[in-house]
Amino acid sequence: MASGKDLNATDYIQHHLTFLTKPVGEGGFWALNVDSVATAVLLGVLGMGVLWWIVRGASSGVPNRRQAFVELAFEFIDEQVKGVFHHGDRNRFVAPAALTVFIWVLLMNAMDFLPIDFIAGGLESLGFHAWRPVPTADVNTTFALALSVWLLMIWFSIAAKGLGGWVHELCCTPFGVRPLWASPFLVFFNLLFNFIEYVSKPLSHSLRLFGNMYAGELIFMLLGLLASVGVGWAILSIPLGVAWLLFHILIVGLQAYIFMMLTVVYIAMAHEHH
């Protein structure tokens, strides 16, 4: 973190909020946040790989501790999906997708527990001048996840109702088309309603997760910087930091659970038709 000039609080925070960006094409859209992508891929492979490895050696007799742990996670997800998804075989797609999303988002969120100074300092000695360890604190990652869920929602809508049925649903819910003389206005309002619904779902889905992780990281940094104000504040920042850490442990798990539940709820709602 050594630079030519004196390091002040704003520079420290901005250094820790800088992504390791590599352009893969022209313009800002094609700037790839290498740290987010690498960490996300690594954690996905690690998480799913460990699950696969444990399940590979699974026995139907008395399970060992690892298998019991995986069975615990599986049953937890299965209970949640069972309560929401009533439109067919949940084991074909929805429950595995929910398990994947939950484990992956939980692992990515849990990267927030690692001290950013150690990670940034260690990787700086390897030549990376900027590195953000939490992929879900990157709005690109959460938007990628939410947009994938959104595409799944549209896919399942069309699969369950047919393309015509889906367009009919877009134009005729929730206000219907009677009386017929008013149907142009009603179709317009139906489309507007559905448009807002379809836009707000992925936006809220992604920004909720992003905001929680980003704010969490930032408050950790600000609490650490309290030490720069004075000795009394430095001592005070320790219990405040512990309190925020305990709260953030809850938030990490909770946000992964909420992301998973909303995934299942959106896909279940896409199967509904009247």
Place this chain on the structure above:
Amino acid sequence: MEKLQMLAMIQAYTGIGIGLMIGVGAAGACIGVGIMCSRFLEAAARQPELTNSLQAKVFLLLGLIDASFIIGVGLAMMFAFANPLLAVIR
């Protein structure tokens, strides 16, 4: 001097904006969570056997209610440390 004045004005109003975003957002979120949790306590007192299943839903709804507030905090932090409004005087 002109530039310094404009910088001071932008930063002052941004500061007020950040305070409002976080403060009013927190008020809304906390009032909402308070209402929801008071209903939960009421329900748990009437039917204690439902406490566990309701508790799981309480945590889910807590995350959903907090969403807008946290998004506001994230935006406010962005204004605090990477203020895009300063681009006009660069």
